[in-house]
Amino acid sequence: MLNFFNNSNIFIWIEKLINFINSIFFALLLAALSFALIFSPPDYLQGDSVRIMYVHVPSAWIGLASFTCIALLSLINFIFKIKNFTLIAKSIAPIGLMFTCIAIVTGSIWGQPTWGTFWAWDARITSMVILALFYFIFIASHKLISQEERANKISSVIAILGLINIPIIKYSVEWWSTLHQPASIKITGTSTIHPSMLMPLLLMFLVLILYCALIFLMKYKTEIIRIKKKNLKRL
Amino acid sequence: MISNFILMNGYGFFVWSSFALTFLVCVVVYYRTLKTLKKYEKEFAKEIEELSVEQKKIVLEKSKVASKVLSSYNKTI
Secondary structure, three states, rough: HHHHOOOOHHHHHHHHHHHHHHHHHHHHHHHHHHHHHHHOOOEEEEEEEHHHHHHHHHHHHHHHHHHHHHHHHHHEEEEEEEHHHHHHHHHHHHHHHHHHHHHHHHHHHHHHHHOOOOOOOOHHHHHHHHHHHHHHHHHHHHHHHOOHHHHHHHHHHHHHHHOOOOOOHHHHHOOOOOOOOOOOOOOOOOOOHHHHHHHHHHHHHHHHHHHHHHHHHHHHHHHHHHHHHHHOOOO | OOHHHHHHHHHHHHHHHHHHHHHHHHHHHHHHHHHHHHHHHHHHHHHHHOOOOOHHHHHHHOOOHHHHHHHHHHHHH
């Protein structure tokens, strides 16, 4: 069982997964874009500007989920010292930062027609900016600290500290009075979004998750090659 | 019909700029990631090729990653 998790086996599975994602990605992307831009109805209040939701919301979900993953992996790695978890966390971070920034910018674009302003320092937006900063410091600690073990330790502490920000982002719209609307989709409880909008939203989320998986797998593959390359020099 | 689709009842600029930005960033990150991966694959394959026959044999027997990278590199050249 443990042999399955060695880098050689993981490498072979990564190649298979990349090929699988490549084979279904464009068909799914085309379907998701058609629903998001053509078939889904405009909102009765926000009109067609609601279509921004199909890129904004999945990006925010991915930004939050990625950081939660990184923080949990860092926490487990801090206790059990599993080297692969560091590689996974390191490979997820740039994707998380990218989608957090996309969520902030598309949210800002959506803010102009909806709230009448591109930017407001309200609780949800500010906590998302703080999340982007945590991502930035996490990535910078890996880039700037040359000693790998030290970089791993410092980045783990940053990720664990950043975990505090996740519930703040989630509940910011309930704890403070903000311009941002409360969540329409609830895992526990009834969602307030119509199925004609929920379906394209979930489809876009699936496409972006597949894209993230593709980038993550390529980055992870690069990390494995980098380690093998280093080992080759020791020969 | 087409102009309605482009103008989105006055929200076209906001909707299209959001989608275009997301698409552009995704494409740029994809190509940069792919380029880095290819660069590492190429460098790794070259380093294996530069090893002595005996060392190369040991590396290829021990490491599935090395043999995979080398075979895919040899296919591209």
